[in-house]
Amino acid sequence: MSAWNLPWSASCLCxxxxxxVTAPPMIAxxxxxxxxxxxxxxxxxxxxxxxxxxxxxxxxxxxxxGLHRAEIQHSFCPNCKNWLxxxxxGRPFVNFRPSMLxxxxxxxxxxxSCAEDRLPGAVSGAKHxxxxxxxxxxxxxxxxxxxxxxxxxx
Ligand SMILES: [Zn+2]
Ligand SMILES: [Zn+2]
Numbered sequence: 001m002s003a004w005n006l007p008w009s010a011s012c013l014c015x016x017x018x019x020x021v022t023a024p025p026m027i028a029x030x031x032x033x034x035x036x037x038x039x040x041x042x043x044x045x046x047x048x049x050x051x052x053x054x055x056x057x058x059x060x061x062x063x064x065x066g067l068h069r070a071e072i073q074h075s076f077c078p079n080c081k082n083w084l085x086x087x088x089x090g091r092p093f094v095n096f097r098p099s100m101l102x103x104x105x106x107x108x109x110x111x112x113s114c115a116e117d118r119l120p121g122a123v124s125g126a127k128h129x130x131x132x133x134x135x136x137x138x139x140x141x142x143x144x145x146x147x148x149x150x151x152x153x154x
Contacts, residue, residue, distance in 0.1 A: 023054025
């Protein structure tokens, strides 16, 4: 198993929020759902699921945006409004947007969700495709396979 070469530096578009990832991701996902299309203004969202405590805010103060729901908090840069990460309430991880990484050239989603909403031409290259979200019972298998085969930084 090759090294993750942690920590990783990350920043929003304008540089006001700087972050550091210090723990290996549990999984890399692409989500094609309509909410992710709107949040990213793109075809799909990219997520690295980082265990609690593995994402540090080094500089700046992210603000809550998106849907402002209690179940999941979407955090943004207060200045450039980049979507930085989401925090599902009561879960021991944060969904980090790897587009913010200083070097995102290695990031490859391992699982894609909500393929039923996929835009024509949007190809993620994920190994596992789910029409909706993966059933909770699949996550242990997916995370084990990702820890073994998931794409690493060069
Ligand atoms: Zn989504
Ligand atoms: Zn910014």
